[in-house]
Amino acid sequence: MSSVNQNPIPIYLISPSGAIAPDAPVQSAIAQLEQAGFSPRLDRAALRMRQRFAGSDTDRAAAFARAASQDARIVMITRGGYGMTRLLPLLDYRALARSGKQWVGLSDFTAFQLAMLARARAVTWAGPALMDDFAIEPDQELDDITLGTFCEAMDGRLEAVGFRCSGASGVEARGTLWGGNLSIVCSLLGTPYFPKVDGGILFLEDVNEHPYRIERMLTQLLHAGVLDRQKAILCGYFNRYKLSPNDRGFDMPAVLKWLRAQTRTPIITGLPFGHASPKLTLPHGAQVALATEGRTCYLILDEHHSHHDH
């Protein structure tokens, strides 16, 4: 997978949220993408800086239109951070959906993905970001699973993924796969950018958030009726938080135990998605089938959500 492809696949890179730090290893991340068989190109505003953002709101919103009109089929974000929700009223979701691009990213980009589903019923891709997954040391290897599922997803060959799970066995469900970063999912509740998904499969991850904040957000989704309306909740990585002595045993397992007592929707942990490796590339907004058998969870993706359909 790390051999140079004779026909490299173009990727257009945009920065819709936080600025890339001046000393960040952008060039080595781009080199890694090239080595993996891609031909990456940075949007002209991708390295801008304005306060903590990658350029002004207008700059960042305009990059979406530029991405939609250029040739590369894949549009990937450089990084997350904060800033996407500011842009939500500025985007033409139907035009962006009509462009047929495969929009890829995660974290703050969840806001775009939810809005694309809510406003244009469009499928996007929850997957890697340039600086999160490709900015590694030259002597390091890219994660095989991350790169492999990304490549397969992008060219329509990803039909199913399986992973070690726990929390619910014997679950069988079919529905819209949606979600992403929990903080962002909750920050769209009550707005026109929150998709109405009944009978869906909601996947969630978060980083740097104490379990009490995670629980408060899950409680919001619970009280809003969102959790009860899903067929399954899939938990990705919840990591990089710090417990305190005052928690006295309150931790992520305690959060999940409490939540399971509040909803009948099965809560399955172990999804390889979030701010860590390996990271699957998943079709956000697509119909999928889910099955758990013992400690393995399978997600079966419908092939017609590949780019060939757009």
Next chain:
Amino acid sequence: MSSVNQNPIPIYLISPSGAIAPDAPVQSAIAQLEQAGFSPRLDRAALRMRQRFAGSDTDRAAAFARAASQDARIVMITRGGYGMTRLLPLLDYRALARSGKQWVGLSDFTAFQLAMLARARAVTWAGPALMDDFAIEPDQELDDITLGTFCEAMDGRLEAVGFRCSGASGVEARGTLWGGNLSIVCSLLGTPYFPKVDGGILFLEDVNEHPYRIERMLTQLLHAGVLDRQKAILCGYFNRYKLSPNDRGFDMPAVLKWLRAQTRTPIITGLPFGHASPKLTLPHGAQVALATEGRTCYLILDEHHSHHDH
């Protein structure tokens, strides 16, 4: 104000959220309340601990019913923290409203105050908490304004407050005063506990939240249409956050500047409310009048929201 009252006013103390740490100066806080002319009594579960909470959900919910049925007219929380949203489906809001108690608190207690307004159209009091405002060293003095407005509010004598403000002069508005802790306000959006207030005066504060999080939350209220539907936004303290070099000038003034460009609702800063002193005691859910004259903001409270009406 610090002299002992011959007829001390009873206050019943409950802990609906976080546990009081075993080494916290509860007794000296109670002594301060006594010295200020009150007769405080701790609910029997107020010092419980279960994980990070002041007892189980059942314990903490039951304390509301005990508070409603005892004699003291004033019910104050010991502290905030986290845990109130877990209790929201367990409370009988109409019964609690009928009790005629003056419920006082802030921070995580905002969830109760919003739910009381949403479910029972009840007025509660945004004001001090035992461990936030009365746990001071024996040789220290309680803050005069905090204590003075609290005492006046509790016995129905608080008719108006004035404070130094900025951001909008010549504003005149009349409407429901509501809000509190921004994180909690946002964490109820989309749930049945979020009150529908049109033409209101929304006050907000938060603590330990980076301006990007504050902006993300304000953006949620903006996109949900909440800000545009208010007659004024009153900003209390936003404090104890830490900026980073990557913010490059993004700070609270930048957040407010951006927000003012997004909504026509006047945004007024300087409200003495939140996680600092002085702290006003304000009738949450009551009709109030607001006027700014130059750099002074007046809030005129309707007298009929004192306890005499209940």
